[in-house]
Amino acid sequence: MTSTAPRVVAVAADPATETESTTRRRVLELVASTGPVTAGDLAERLGLTPAGVRRHLALLEEDGKIAVRRVLPGRGQARRGRPARAYVVTSGGQSELQGGYGELAAQVLRHLRAAGGSAAVAAFADERYDALVERYAPRLTATDVSERAEQLAALLSADGYAASVRPGPATLVPAAQLCQGHCPVQHVAEEFGELCEAEARAFARLLGTHVQRLATIAGGAHACVTNLPLAQPPATTTTPTPEPAGRTTRH
Incomplete structure (x- = not known):
């Protein structure tokens, strides 16, 4: 980057x-x-x-x-x-961008949780993001992770997530950060974290790499930030511990 x-x-x-x-x-x-x-x-x-x-x-x-x-x-x-x-x-600005459907959606998920428990909410979240993966996957044509992230950001932006890709912090493993400046389901996700968890898993599937969610709008941040490693961490080598003097290794 x-x-x-x-x-x-x-x-x-x-x-x-x-x-x-x-x-x-x-x-x-x-x-x-x-x-x-x-x-x-x-x-x-x-x-x-x-x-x-x-x-x-x-x-x-x-x-x-x-x-x-x-x-x-x-x-x-x-x-x-x-x-x-x-x-x-701010949260107030997110509410204005979102529109007035958040409370209705939250009521539906509360009813689902009351009827089927937390597992039912998690299953709904997975199904929702399975559909996103199915819709986005054919349009992610790049093989490079950073390029796929750019394509993913464009698709998310078209769906109202105000997404962009920014450089990650300077570490041994180069990384990018997928930032979402708007969350259409923010107020629902504040109560039902299963949505954020399912979304992160969907990103990992779409990008073909491990991802780490660093911040969410639902958690109080000004943007949802997902860290995307662009390379494998460097291999570490270990130096064999020398045998003490006089000890014979038995084979």
């Missing part, structure tokens, strides 16, 4: 025909998909002025839809040496 920015392309709309609420929605969606993100980055992606974007960000922050997270070292500085304000979506 050579780029440190998520590969998300935002198409600028015509400011003359776009309403204030539509623009604010686009800002919220892009914060969800690329956050933590600064006003300058958003303005460039959306084709808007930085001042206009900051106005929308201020209103979204006032409404509790987004929150400020300071930029990490190395991501750039604002003027006069101040850290740039980087934004992430």
Whole structure:
């Protein structure tokens, strides 16, 4: 992985025909998909002025839809040496993106759990993500894990997950991170973790590699983050312990 920015392309709309609420929605969606993100980055992606974007960000922050997270070292500085304000979506913002079906779905799963126990909920979650694997698998044509992850992110984004692939931390084993800035089933997954577990297993099947879920929106993070190892860990060699002097090895 050579780029440190998520590969998300935002198409600028015509400011003359776009309403204030539509623009604010686009800002919220892009914060969800690329956050933590600064006003300058958003303005460039959306084709808007930085001042206009900051106005929308201020209103979204006032409404509790987004929150400020300071930029990490190395991501750039604002003027006069101040850290740039980087934004992430909040639980309230996720709720707005999700729509009003979360509580109905939760009620259905509560009824299922009452009738069949936790095993019934787990079976439902597996069946749901089996269908996702069946739908996505034929469209993942790359053999390289990182390229398959990019294809998977594109499919997830088309289904409303605001997904991107970002470089993983610098370790002995190179890795990428599949990030989902939006979870359409967030409020249901907060109560039924079986959904998150089944999704991670589906990703492992689709990518053909072990995956590790590092964070979830349902667990309070601003994004779901799944670590994807891109290579096998280096083999370790052991040095045989020398026999003590005078001891004869019996065969």
